[in-house]
Amino acid sequence: MLSEISLVNFKSFRDKTLSILPMTLLAGLNNSGKSSVIQALRMLWKWILRGWPTLYDHGELIDMKNINVDTAEPIKISCKIKNGQTFEMTINFTDTLQPRINSFEQNQPQLPFLSYLSADRWGPRVYQPMYNAAIELSHIGKHVGRYGEYVIDFLSSHENDIVPQRLCHPNTEGETLLFNVRAWLKEISPYVTFKHSTDKKRDIAYAEINDFRPPNTGFGLSYTLPVIVSLLGMAAQWEDSEGQMLKDANGVLVLLENPEAHLHPKAQTSIGRLIALAAASGVQVIVETHSEHVMDGIRIAVKDKELPSDMATFHYFSLDKERNTIVETPKIYPNGKLDFWPKGFFDQPMHNSARLAKR
Numbered sequence: 001m002l003s004e005i006s007l008v009n010f011k012s013f014r015d016k017t018l019s020i021l022p023m024t025l026l027a028g029l030n031n032s033g034k035s036s037v038i039q040a041l042r043m044l045w046k047w048i049l050r051g052w053p054t055l056y057d058h059g060e061l062i063d064m065k066n067i068n069v070d071t072a073e074p075i076k077i078s079c080k081i082k083n084g085q086t087f088e089m090t091i092n093f094t095d096t097l098q099p100r101i102n103s104f105e106q107n108q109p110q111l112p113f114l115s116y117l118s119a120d121r122w123g124p125r126v127y128q129p130m131y132n133a134a135i136e137l138s139h140i141g142k143h144v145g146r147y148g149e150y151v152i153d154f155l156s157s158h159e160n161d162i163v164p165q166r167l168c169h170p171n172t173e174g175e176t177l178l179f180n181v182r183a184w185l186k187e188i189s190p191y192v193t194f195k196h197s198t199d200k201k202r203d204i205a206y207a208e209i210n211d212f213r214p215p216n217t218g219f220g221l222s223y224t225l226p227v228i229v230s231l232l233g234m235a236a237q238w239e240d241s242e243g244q245m246l247k248d249a250n251g252v253l254v255l256l257e258n259p260e261a262h263l264h265p266k267a268q269t270s271i272g273r274l275i276a277l278a279a280a281s282g283v284q285v286i287v288e289t290h291s292e293h294v295m296d297g298i299r300i301a302v303k304d305k306e307l308p309s310d311m312a313t314f315h316y317f318s319l320d321k322e323r324n325t326i327v328e329t330p331k332i333y334p335n336g337k338l339d340f341w342p343k344g345f346f347d348q349p350m351h352n353s354a355r356l357a358k359r
Contacts, residue, residue, distance in 0.1 A: 001082040001112060001251045001284050008076035009066040011036045012325040019329070021313045023279035025295060026288045028317030029344060033325035034288045038116070038255050040077045041286070045114050047089050047101065061091055061099040068322050081110070112253040112284065113143075113246065115230050119257035119288075121148040124214035124222040127206040128152050130198060144233070148226030152205035155181065155229050156198045161236035164281040166306070167274075177229075177236050184228045184274060188267040189221060220262040227259045227271060231278040231285070253284045260291035272297020276307040292346035303336035316342040 002020040007013035012033045018024075026034040039055065047053035054061060064075060071093055078088035090102045122128070130153045131142055142158075144151040159178035168175055169183035182194050195208040207225075209217040234252045238244040259275070260268040272294040279285050280301075289295065295314065301307045309332045316328045330338040330345070341347060 002079055002253065003082045004080045005037065005041065006076070006078045006080075006088075007037070007040055009069045009073050010040055010075050010077055011064055011066060012319065012323055014066055014068065014324045016325060016327060018315055018327060019313055020284070020286065021311055022282075022284050023276055023298060023307060023312040024284075024286045025298065025312070025314045026286065026317065027290065027295065027314065027345065029319070032317035032319050033327075034317050035119075035257065036325075038257065038286065038288060041079070041253075041255065042114070042116060044077050044079060044087070044089055045111060048087065048111060053089060053091075053101070062093060064091075065093070066324070068324065083110075085110070110250045112251040113234070114253050114255070115143040115234055116146050116255040117144060117148060117226055117230055117257065117259075118146045119261065121146075121223065121226060121261075123219050123262075124217065126213050126215065127204040130200065130203045130205055131157075132200075132203060144226040144230045148223075150205075151226040151229050152196050152207055153198060154233060155196055156205065157240075158233050158236060158238060161233070161238050163232050163236045167232055167235055167277050167281050177232055180232055181225075181228055184232070184270075185221065185225070187270045188224055188228075188263065192221065194221075218262075220264070220267070223262045224259070224267070224271065227256060228274065230254055230256070231274055231283065235278050235281045235283045251284065252282070253286070254278070256285065256287040258289060258291075259287060260289060260294050265293045268293035269297040269300070272299075273301045273306070276301030276312070279311060280307045292349070295346060299332070299336035302332060302334065305334075309334045309336075314338070314345075316345045318342075318344060 004017055004019050006017040008015050026037060028034055042055060043053040075091040078086060080086045092100045128149055131150060142154050144154050161177045162175050163177055163180045169180055172183040173179045185192050185194050193210050198205040207214055209221055214222050234254055259271050268291045275285050275287055276298045298312060302309050302312060312332050314330055318326050320326055328342040330340050332338060
């Protein structure tokens with residue numbers, strides 16, 4: 001489990017260290033650095049596991065350099081694991097701007113299993129691909145895919161895995177992943193029925209919602225399905241003994257971008273509570289969100305003693321005049337309240353209400 005991440009000269013970060021708890025929420029203005037934290041983690045994982053850190057569609061390493069620093073200054077991305085182990089990637093640039101990355105001389109760290117779900121995830125699809133058609137997945141096993149494209153295949157492979165008791169929905173028919181995915185989907189949309197299937201001869205997977213194909217049932221359920229499956233599936237006890245053994249040894253890190261997309265505020269609050277329950281069940285979750293309802297769902301879970309307050313942290317991001325990231329971190333009390341509210345931190349409803357109340 002991660003305990004902190006440090007970013008030096010990386011994009012809008014001049015020199016910043018962030019604490020990472022079992023449930024870490026990143027919020028703030030657009031283009032203030034939230035996604036960059038998640039990008040840095042993905043780059044670090046890829047460097048350690050694959051030998052090179054660049055991500056598809058993100059450009060060259062020089063594109064990641066802070067605009068306010070000299071060419072000679074390196075980019076540094078480092079993480080500390082709870083056991084005290086630290087691993088750091090340093091990117092130096094020559095006069096020709098060619099990057100040189102430090103070699104990893106120590107034993108490879110026990111990296112948590114990383115499951116990343118992008119904000120740019122797939123919406124409703126008639127069918128989705130399966131793993132045996134995939135080129136690059138994970139260093140441990142299957143996951144839902146960065147776009148949620150493998151969610152049906154993952155669910156089919158893990159549907160009988162047992163979900164921790166605290167993550168089981170009150171209205172679930174049983175302890176398995178499939179039963180609880182269906183129950184949590186009903187939390188999002190009451191009376192919804194969900195079915196799924198795979199066709200291995202054609203490498204496709206597909207779902208039915210209320211006996212309709214997904215494009216006929218709106219965007220919300222398709223967008224939230226991989227969020228629910230990822231949180232429940234990564235916390236579940238896998239029948240795959242080798243994969244479960246590696247999860248137990250290394251831990252699990254779930255990165256979620258904008259889990260609130262296309263959801264009603266009530267459903268966003270439910271997703272916030274599900275995130276909190278997953279963190280309380282041993283899955284480390286870092287979530288980027290623009291939703292006060294997701295945050296409130298987490299705060300309510302803290303107040304209801306479903307997640308200890310010292311297992312959650314909220315980071316609020318903004319920019320200074322030089323476009324460097326500023327981070328403010330209010331403390332969460334056991335009653336769910338915060339010790340202070342940074343300016344701009346989910347306070348827009350209050351400002352809107354004040355304007356509407358004026359004569």
